[in-house]
Amino acid sequence: xxxxxxxxxTRPRSARRLPLPVGAQLRQLQRHLLSWxxxxxxxxxxxxxxxxxxxxISEVMLQQTRxxxxxPFYERFxxxxxxxxxxxxxxxxxxxxxxxxxxxxxxxxxLQRAAQEIVRKHRGRFPRTLEDALALxxxxxxxxxxxxxxxxxxxLAVLDGNVARVLARLGxxxxxxxxxxxxxxxxSAAENLLPRTSRGAxxxxxxxxxxxxxxxxxxxxxxxPACGECPVASFCRARALGLQHQxxxxxxxxxxxxxxxxxxxxxxxxxxxxxxxxKDGAGDALFSRMWQxxxxxxxxxxxxxxxxxxxxxxxVEAAECVALPAARHTVTFRRxxxxxxxxxxxxxxxxxxxxxxxxxxxxxxLADVERWPTSSATRKIARAAMRGVQAAFRFPH
Ligand code: SF4
Numbered sequence: 001x002x003x004x005x006x007x008x009x010t011r012p013r014s015a016r017r018l019p020l021p022v023g024a025q026l027r028q029l030q031r032h033l034l035s036w037x038x039x040x041x042x043x044x045x046x047x048x049x050x051x052x053x054x055x056x057i058s059e060v061m062l063q064q065t066r067x068x069x070x071x072p073f074y075e076r077f078x079x080x081x082x083x084x085x086x087x088x089x090x091x092x093x094x095x096x097x098x099x100x101x102x103x104x105x106x107x108x109x110x111l112q113r114a115a116q117e118i119v120r121k122h123r124g125r126f127p128r129t130l131e132d133a134l135a136l137x138x139x140x141x142x143x144x145x146x147x148x149x150x151x152x153x154x155x156l157a158v159l160d161g162n163v164a165r166v167l168a169r170l171g172x173x174x175x176x177x178x179x180x181x182x183x184x185x186x187x188s189a190a191e192n193l194l195p196r197t198s199r200g201a202x203x204x205x206x207x208x209x210x211x212x213x214x215x216x217x218x219x220x221x222x223x224x225p226a227c228g229e230c231p232v233a234s235f236c237r238a239r240a241l242g243l244q245h246q247x248x249x250x251x252x253x254x255x256x257x258x259x260x261x262x263x264x265x266x267x268x269x270x271x272x273x274x275x276x277x278x279k280d281g282a283g284d285a286l287f288s289r290m291w292q293x294x295x296x297x298x299x300x301x302x303x304x305x306x307x308x309x310x311x312x313x314x315x316v317e318a319a320e321c322v323a324l325p326a327a328r329h330t331v332t333f334r335r336x337x338x339x340x341x342x343x344x345x346x347x348x349x350x351x352x353x354x355x356x357x358x359x360x361x362x363x364x365x366l367a368d369v370e371r372w373p374t375s376s377a378t379r380k381i382a383r384a385a386m387r388g389v390q391a392a393f394r395f396p397h
Contacts, residue, residue, distance in 0.1 A: 018189045019171040021235055029235045030195050034203055036231035037211035042067075042218070045074060047210070052126035052151035053084050059146045060107050060138070067217070073102050084124050088115040096290060096373035105290055105375070110138025128152050150206035157190035158209040159183070162216025167193075168248045169220060172237035177248040254333040262306040262339045263295040265324070265385040266316065266348055267366060273385075274314075274348045275369070275378075276361045291362070292378045293340070302339045314349045324384040329377055340381040342388050 021029050041047065044067065046058035057077060061070045077098050081087040087095065092112060099108035114136040118126060126147060127133050133144035145156035159167075164177040167189045175182050190212075195203050219226050225244045227233050238244045266274045275291040296309035303321050310316040324340040352361045364372065366389070369382035 020189055029232055032231045033211050041214055050151055052147055055150050056147045059143050060111055084115045084118050088119045100373050113137040149209050153204045153206055155205045157194040159187050159190045163212045165248055166216045166220045169238035169244055170236050172241055175249045176251045256333050256335050258335050260298050260337045261295050262298045262302040263293040263381055264306055264341055264343045265293055266343050266345050268345055268348050271366050272363050273366045291372055291374050293381055318343045320344055324388045327380050340384055342385055
């Protein structure tokens with residue numbers, strides 16, 4: 001079958017230098033995996049559509065998040081924003097609210113910015129070329145390859161953690177798969193394995209990519225590869241060498257960093273508080289750059305540092321700071337100790353709306369904070385503050 005040309009897609013190099021099957025053996029491996037996928041694939045809602053918008057949403061949600069967690073979020077999200085145009089014109093608050101609980105909120109912000117670009121530059125349709133897809137906010141090589149191959153059958157191989165593990169084991173390639181040199185080899189390997197000719201829907205690049213991901217997610221799992229059930233076991237070098245549990249090599253752990261953050265729950269007599277949305281705030285990783293209580297990174301003397309921060313950034317003189325129970329969070333390699341303080345004020349500082357753009361501070365009833373698009377850390381502080389209110393102050397009920 002003649003090869004169709006796709007802008008931005010080049011043929012892989014150096015197939016012979018990779019420790020993976022070629023020629024007839026490769027075609028056999030492809031047949032085994034594709035027919036297994038055809039029979040055993042999980043029925044997932046994004047597999048029942050070729051709509052690039054829905055495939056894109058699912059791929060973004062699935063980054064660093066398990067399928068079981070994603071399923072209810074996906075259903076709600078596409079029901080609320082059924083098209084690129086609906087997502088593009090939605091209020092950012094509504095998008096973040098629909099995302100709340102999935103974490104990594106920059107993904108939701110980028111999704112919406114990308115949707116707006118798709119409407120502006122591509123007439124509301126996810127672009128078909130790698131170059132245009134990569135130009136969208138938040139769309140990297142993996143997401144672009146996944147959407148283009150599954151929705152449009154563009155011959156691009158995906159490489160994520162699951163696929164990298166399968167490839168490393170198939171070729172008995174040792175080392176940490178996230179090391180750039182090995183990752184490049186694996187990218188090359190992924191492209192070499194991709195079926196170049198179509199055998200109907202079952203043999204398309206999209207089906208192949210999904211089959212590789214499915215194998216990594218359900219059979220060739222990190223700690224307990226089920227080699228006895230693996231459709232490509234007879235091609236696997238790691239299994240032949242008894243190395244399936246040693247490959248891929250462990251990633252060296254980054255040393256943990258301890259961080260302390262003091263946060264202020266300002267409270268006026270009507271039990272309203274102030275939330276801010278700083279551009280580059282303290283604890284971005286913890287608060288996901290969503291609405292948060294004013295916070296500052298502190299060493300020893302947290303209360304004094306917080307008072308200075310409130311004076312400098314908001315013009316608030318805190319007459320009283322009541323310490324609430326500390327909370328601990330771990331965000332990747334950061335171990336965060338959160339030190340919340342309840343700060344009663346007669347009047348909250350003015351909510352700010354910069355001339356251009358959305359507000360970066362707002363007043364809200366303390367009891368309503370849990371319903372806002374905030375990170376779990378902010379909701380935890382709000383709950384502690386609610387409990388502390390009755391104990392610490394004699395505000396009317
Ligand atoms: Fe993974 Fe085992 Fe299959 Fe090799 S044989 S690809 S290690 S599940």
